[in-house]
Amino acid sequence: MAIIETRKLTKSYGSIQAVRGVDLSIEKGEIFGLLGPNGAGKTTTIGMLCTIIRPTSGSASIAGYDIVQRPSAVRSKVGIVFQDPTLDTILTGYENLELHARLYGITSALRKKRISEMLQLVDLTDRRNDLTRTYSGGMRRRLEMARGLLHRPAALFLDEPTLGLDPQTRARIWDYIRKMARKEQTTVILTTHYMEEADQVCDRVGIIDHGQIIALNAPGNLKESMGGDLVIIRTKEPPLVKIKALPYVREVKFNDGVLEITMKDAHLHLSGLLFMIPGVECVEIRVPTLSDVFIKLTGHDIRDDSAEDSGSWIDSVARYRQKGK
Amino acid sequence: MNENRLQKELMGVLAVWWREFKVFQREKSRIVSSIVQPIMWLFIFGTGIGATVNMSSINYQDYIYPGVLTMSVLFGSVFFGLYIVWDRKLDVLKAVLVAPVSRISIFLGKVLGGCTDVMLQIAVLFLFSFLFPAVNVWGIPQALLLLFITSVALVSMGLALGSLLESLEGFQVISAFLVFPLFFLSGALFPIDDKLPAWLTGLVKLNPLTYAVDGVRGALLNINVFPFYLDFGVIVIFAAIMLLLGSVLFSRMK
């Protein structure tokens, strides 16, 4: 059963169309990633699903409740971690959760138990009585996620859960997200710019650009649709015809001494290929990433600083090996 | 609205109230300064002016005591309400506003929170009442009631304005053009009698706070210009209007 269903969900701000006709169907228990560049409409989509923003047209329902007709019911069914931090920094971690529990009508008998469960889940039990203004960025994020889950929502929305955190902290946050989704059996809908991270965490991703979903599939399938690995070889005179005839080669381009070969399973066939080509100066393999999918679909990179994903040859191999395990 | 729903809303009101009380307990410096300021009015301003002003039946310091109490309610309440501009800037309210609780309940929780803060400060100021011999201790409950209703009105007004303001710059404007005029035109510091020029009397009578000061002064000192029912009636109507205005504006707030 789909826990979230949207039909032609649309939001305009004057002449700006922030979200245009989004159709989504998200299953119970899924970790779903909404990926897109700045201004794509991710936050607006989440805002509509949490009933904070009123759609201009279209409809959506969460756990069977229509977001426009039954906002209060929807609100009690969703948890949200906003893109910008919203902790009450004058309260302690425990008090932040208690305020939330009270607002969501959790009775005092249940409150204590639920709060300590959640604090434990995000490993903040020993810091519970400190003011949240003394927390690190990663701790704040974790507490916000615990807060979002406190009232056992059917769906938890995480808007850029790892934005502004250092790589180690980001990795930990993703671990927590996986752990929470499993333990609480909650459907998680997250947005992110970090394609690689989404690739590792999400069951399915939707790529959104200019307010429209332009691709929707499991990350593996999206990468598969790229047609294979890219091998870039710097060489003078490649035997183009012979290369094209190879069964595992799909596409060959040669420009200015740079040979680009799209092929299946580069790690298996690379040595055979290199054997045929004289005067190889250097070789680079690119295993397709979600970023590549994104660039192919939209014609531009998700971020201006694409350092993370346009990895070097070594990076690609290392990444490839990691995934192979 | 069924019973369950009503109960949830009530829990929402209490939740916000609880939060405000926690914040109040934590902001010790704010509590101290909100008490020190009126004490300076009473002892420095009151003594200084009292040395030259000659009132026939009463000592000037005693005379302005009810006015200074009302002033504390005014400043404490309005600035409490305006504080939501800051809450919004820090996004503290965002997480509260997405809860399954109506805006009206959140607004009411804020009003209760503000009134609690202010009335606790007033209670401390009442501890000093023994220093003002003219004060009738038995009038304190009546004075507290009037001050509470005034506080409801003024916290709501502060929240209403806070819902409209986009930035903290509006604070200065509201201080200069609303809070201080309300204070100076309330008869907190001078008697409303025929020695005042007509324009001033007119303005003073238009100010709802005048009736609060008059009612409190009546309760504590037995000096009043208007009958009690008028003072009480004006304040209650003022509070009702501000509650309505505040809840509408707060509900529409982005």
Ligand SMILES: Nc1ncnc2c1ncn2[C@@H]1O[C@H](COP(=O)(O)OP(=O)(O)OP(=O)(O)O)[C@@H](O)[C@H]1O
């Ligand atoms: N309140 C608003 N008024 C006018 N335009 C808005 C408003 N909110 C969003 N927009 C516009 O809608 C578009 C989508 O914004 P949104 O915040 O949903 O993007 P996003 O995908 O979350 O981007 P980011 O990655 O930067 O968070 C943008 O062009 C933005 O300028």
Ligand SMILES: [Mg+2]
């Ligand atoms: Mg966003």
